[in-house]
Amino acid sequence: MTTTAERVIAVNTAAWDYWRWHATQPGEWVTGYLASRGLRGTVAGQAPAGWARLVPTLRRRGFTDTELLDAGLALEAKNGGVGDAFRDRLVLPIRDASDRIIGFTARRNPATDVDPDAPPKYLNTTSTPAYDKSRALYGLDADAAARIARGGIPVLVEGALDAEAVRRAGNDLVPLGLCGTAITAGHLQQLRDIDPAAVGRLINATDADTAGQGAICRLWNLLTTDEAATVRAAVLEPGTDPADLVQAGQRSQLRGVLVDDARPIVQAAIDATLARYDLEHVEGSLAALRHIAGALKGATPAVLAQATGHLTKRLADTTEHDVVVTEIISAATSATEDA
Template sequence: MNNNPNIVDEIKSKVALSDIIQKYVAWDTRKTNSTKGIYWACCPFHSEKTPSFTVDNIKKTYHCFGCNASGDAYQFLMDIDNISFLEALTKMANHCGIKLPEKGNFDPVESQKREILYKINSEACDFYIKELNKSENSHKFEYLKKRGLTTENINFFKIGYAKGRGELISYLQSCGYNNRQIFDAGLIIENDKGEYFERFRDRIIFPITDTTNRVIAFGGRDLSGKAPAKYLNSPETKLFQKKSIIYNFYNARKSLKPDKKLIVTEGYFDTIALVINGYESSVASMGTSLSVEQINQLWQISSQPLLCYDGDTAGKNAAIRVIELIFPILKPSFTMNFLFLPDAMDPDDLLTNHGSDALNPLIASSVSLIDLFWDKYMSLSDYGTPEGRAKIESNMMNMISKIQDVEVKKHYKLEITSKLSAYWKSKSFESNKIFFIKKKANLPSEELISKSNKKRIPDSISKEEALYLSTIIRYPELTGGFLDQIASIKFHNENTDLINKEIIDFIVANRIKNEQFNSIIEYLNENGFLKILDDISNFDFERMYDFLSKQQELSKVEEKFKNILVEVNKHQLIWELEEAKSNYSDSPTEENASKLEDLKHRLQKIRSDAYMSTSDNQKNKKGFDKWYEENKSRLEKKDPI
């Protein structure tokens, strides 16, 4: 289709601008003068309470006196819906009933075939939805609800169910479509005998739509547990080429606002989990591999998409591959950021286990493309020698040379050259070269992953923390003699820190005795700490430690508790040390180097003190053994008791 200026102007002349815009705003009746074609409203492009957005139907323009947004009907639709000019033109043409001229190479037969495939997919989508809502498939519906979806969510994403026993084929045939057309839509497969079978069998179905929200393919999640692949997509068809399609693109484009991030996940459920938890501008690449076509499509609606990867090896490898893909097509203002989830977690796991706000700190500490690029090479090599450093610089410059845009390439060279020069000359580098070791794999380093997860949800409660809490619950009177030491502990696991404060406050306020320890457990259960108590019980300390299985004298437990406090402090120091290593890796300053050394000395002192304590015990034991040997004969002559 040619963008003929005459047709563009003709369409605009037939549409009242206020009719287009009124779907997005509420007119202010006091300031609006419809007889003169002047309308006022609060601006749809920024937040305000007093209307400063005006529409002039005569001039066919709009203007906001608050944010200076302005333009005509096409510009408004392009900005408000994040669509291209061609899409805005098509939308306007449909609004006023004008048929746009076809492209010069328009093939009416091919166009008709595509339209048939669209209709088949639409019919199949409706069929799958009806199947899911049948009473006989209620357990499939319940599966989705257990995954956190409401009926409204299921309807919004048009999720369905495929039994896969031929019902869909019969239904589509009754609609007038033949097997070849259904096959071309990717819904059935043909065996060697020429028999047709449904592609999706016993699967939850996710419709995949194009940029105009028309169904072009499907994804299916296996429920039988017997299929070779948990997830299965439609094959490539005239409508569906996987490398060019982004799942949920249409909805994300509509909901994307300037202050929101476009989050890119790997799968359907990840995206759906994000959307229903408030991250509406989320999409999926439908696999760990991202294509150049998908990157360009993401850039249509966001200049800095945020790629969200699992914290496993596959996720890290996928992030590294993006560097190879994106560098040649980088352009001014367009880039990518990266978010690495905690190990063994996907977005669905994170939000289910830690709440709807769990992703916010990870978004805030996401990794930039240049940081990932830097880490790719700096974590890979041994750069303790001039030759090693020269190799790193050569590899980095070779990669930068692949950037086609002259300005972006220039600034990457300047940034990396400056950063390398400063790093090689730093005193911190010179004094710590001995610690630089070669990594085993070309993956984002643990330091970089740690950087992106600095504010991450804490891992499960540690054994040291669990033993400490078990002891303080079983022997609340320990707080009397160890209150200062207990109060000085700052747990890095937020959950542990919170429950510790609750326990101490409850014990002190109610003067709980050892024999009343069950009241602490009841209090914690009633105040939302059941999960942490379950985590603690999983360690099965009562089987391992006698003093936790049955009440003992407080004086005997005090010695054990001293050792427990030492182990807790040691555990916290190790955590701080790992964080300090990460900070030093990110920023090798004298301050960070000094902090790192201080933590090493503190940890060494704790270990040394523990060793000396053990040595003293060994000496005491040897002294007793010597005394026993010297007096053995005398003791054996004594009458038995």
């Protein structure tokens, strides 16, 4: 029999109770770790080390191995044995807008970070009857949904610890973590279902590395024309994320980075695209310009103006302002003719 979403939520709730109990026992390490990251007060669980700690506990509570496997809480060994999927990790629950625990995200014990054979730093629940990673966002619980409905500002970050850091940057900010997956149309639809204008208030604060640049372009392609005119992107230094700023004692600066210094997403998308081209030569600059102009078809006049000004600055060494304007106007005219 297929495990239902309700049963997955039930087993997740039991697992969370068990991990929360472990986080309060002598010798636990999650409290000290969170304090060292500037995240004191974050409610976390601790999955104990060992192959079979959670599994036998939940068996005694009436859950079957099939239910544990279907919930992503257990793994089956080659010899047929069933053991814990989350071992020696700080665990945080992923809740839905009804506050049900649909999955988990977990960070390995930092004591193992120096081990070249250490397991992946972060482990997230696999797809289950209750958890769809293409729609679920860490932090989008009942309270977050209510704040978004009242006009709160969604802030999109890479993972759970970044989201916990953003919580400390202002009550008007609603942090949402992607937890190891790319932004999807389903994620954005979750926000629109709460408030049709929510995505238009979004601030993207994903990492400024190559993957983060790709995320900016994916987000840009998923926005409506109106949303593209108002969504902003935080300016993070490469190799720095919101959790790093909080850990460094720069909590007050974090809000400035996220809100005060945020720029139109079209500028961030342009920079991410230009990074893939050789801008030292005219040919590379023109190829980049035409690529970007094509992506701007249908954009609002305000976005086209932002793009034109930003491209003129970025391509000043190789491309005349009039050439930039011509390409952008050509794209806009083409979009009008196609409509």
